Amino acid sequence: MTRAFNFSAGPAALPDAVLERVRDEMLDWNGTGASVMEVSHRGAAFEAMAAQSEQDLRELLGIGDDHAVLFLQGGATQHFVQVPMNIAHGASADYVITGHWGARAAKLASQVCSVRIAASSAQGGFRGLPAAGDWQLDRNAAYVHITPNETIHGVEMHGLPDTGAVPIVADMSSTLLSRPLDISRYGLIYACAQKNIGPSGLVLLIVRRDLLSRAPDSLPEIFRYDRHAAQRSLLNTPATFSWYVSALVFRWLREQGGLQAMAQRNQAKAAALYAAIDGSGGFYRNEVDPAARSWMNVPFQLRDPGLDSTFLAESAAAGLIGLKGHRVVGGMRASLYNAMTMAGVGQLVDFMADFARRHG
Numbered sequence: 001m002t003r004a005f006n007f008s009a010g011p012a013a014l015p016d017a018v019l020e021r022v023r024d025e026m027l028d029w030n031g032t033g034a035s036v037m038e039v040s041h042r043g044a045a046f047e048a049m050a051a052q053s054e055q056d057l058r059e060l061l062g063i064g065d066d067h068a069v070l071f072l073q074g075g076a077t078q079h080f081v082q083v084p085m086n087i088a089h090g091a092s093a094d095y096v097i098t099g100h101w102g103a104r105a106a107k108l109a110s111q112v113c114s115v116r117i118a119a120s121s122a123q124g125g126f127r128g129l130p131a132a133g134d135w136q137l138d139r140n141a142a143y144v145h146i147t148p149n150e151t152i153h154g155v156e157m158h159g160l161p162d163t164g165a166v167p168i169v170a171d172m173s174s175t176l177l178s179r180p181l182d183i184s185r186y187g188l189i190y191a192c193a194q195k196n197i198g199p200s201g202l203v204l205l206i207v208r209r210d211l212l213s214r215a216p217d218s219l220p221e222i223f224r225y226d227r228h229a230a231q232r233s234l235l236n237t238p239a240t241f242s243w244y245v246s247a248l249v250f251r252w253l254r255e256q257g258g259l260q261a262m263a264q265r266n267q268a269k270a271a272a273l274y275a276a277i278d279g280s281g282g283f284y285r286n287e288v289d290p291a292a293r294s295w296m297n298v299p300f301q302l303r304d305p306g307l308d309s310t311f312l313a314e315s316a317a318a319g320l321i322g323l324k325g326h327r328v329v330g331g332m333r334a335s336l337y338n339a340m341t342m343a344g345v346g347q348l349v350d351f352m353a354d355f356a357r358r359h360g
């Protein structure tokens with residue numbers, strides 16, 4: 001058994017129990033005599049799985065009838081464009097930029113709608129959130145786009161802004177399912193699966209139904225969220241395997257006690273790692289404003305960047321993988337999604353202390 005503790009930012013670790021179940025069902029899924037990858041998405045077995053997964057997700061997040069749930073493809077990046085195509089309806093959209101992904105979302109949206117930057121923390125190097133008073137929101141905007149967790153910069157919004165009647169659109173790719181949410185406060189949530197949900201290839205969308213009718217008549221059917229909703233995400237062949245694995249993750253989350261339990265664990269994991277960084281006497285540092293530190297992605301730098309490659313080699317040899325930081329910020333990054341256990345974080349913290357002792 002050589003399974004490592006995997007701190008990859010994405011595609012990221014999945015729960016062992018889910019992978020074991022996938023292995024066990026690989027040759028004969030649900031009595032079909034075939035794997036889930038080899039059967040029709042229009043068959044009874046797949047349709048039952050799809051319906052159950054939506055119900056499990058609705059129960060986990062408390063999603064009511066006001067919101068449709070979609071299981072689409074294209075990665076979060078495609079939806080940077082597809083969201084404005086569907087719901088900007090000729091008005092301009094406000095974007096709040098708190099890191100790399102929000103900036104990408106605004107840039108790509110500007111190819112199909114008029115984009116206003118309502119606030120940005122770029123000046124501070126994305127080490128915190130723009131002060132609430134500095135948000136210049138347009139009351140007539142089609143929506144306000146936020147990135148509640150910036151995966152690369154490790155900056156997370158631990159509350160929601162008041163945007164009045166303007167719907168909030170949130171790219172929750174690296175934080176959805178990490179804690180309970182008040183879904184009624186969001187117009188549209190989207191998240192690629194490969195961070196905190198399941199394998200890549202799948203994008204979850206939770207869309208307030210009244211926004212579905214905003215799509216212009218000229219928008220081709222395959223891009224239309226209203227058509228996908230009407231066909232329960234079976235307008236064309238969905239990402240069947242990713243959907244199935246994600247459905248197993250939803251079941252696993254329910255067995256773990258739901259999102260309240262995950263939130264407690266995630267907060268405790270992050271607190272342990274930040275304490276180790278802050279308590280290292282400057283050997284390690286995380287420069288994010290403590291009020292905006294992410295529970296999911298913890299970037300950290302070594303005081304001596306000359307030790308980076310040694311840190312990566314030694315940590316990998318100790319069974320701790322995926323710790324290389326994103327090239328935009330350098331250094332290290334530990335991603336602590338739902339599948340990362342407290343035991344894994346404990347091993348990382350112990351390794352870091354030992355490494356600092358030997359190289360300090």
Ligand SMILES: *Cc1c(COP(=O)(O)O)cnc(C)c1O
Pocket residue numbers: 010074075076077078101147149150151171172173174192195
């Ligand atoms: C990973 C990530 C993306 C990009 O997702 P793709 O599926 O590769 O397009 C977008 N936004 C956030 C917040 C991410 O973490």
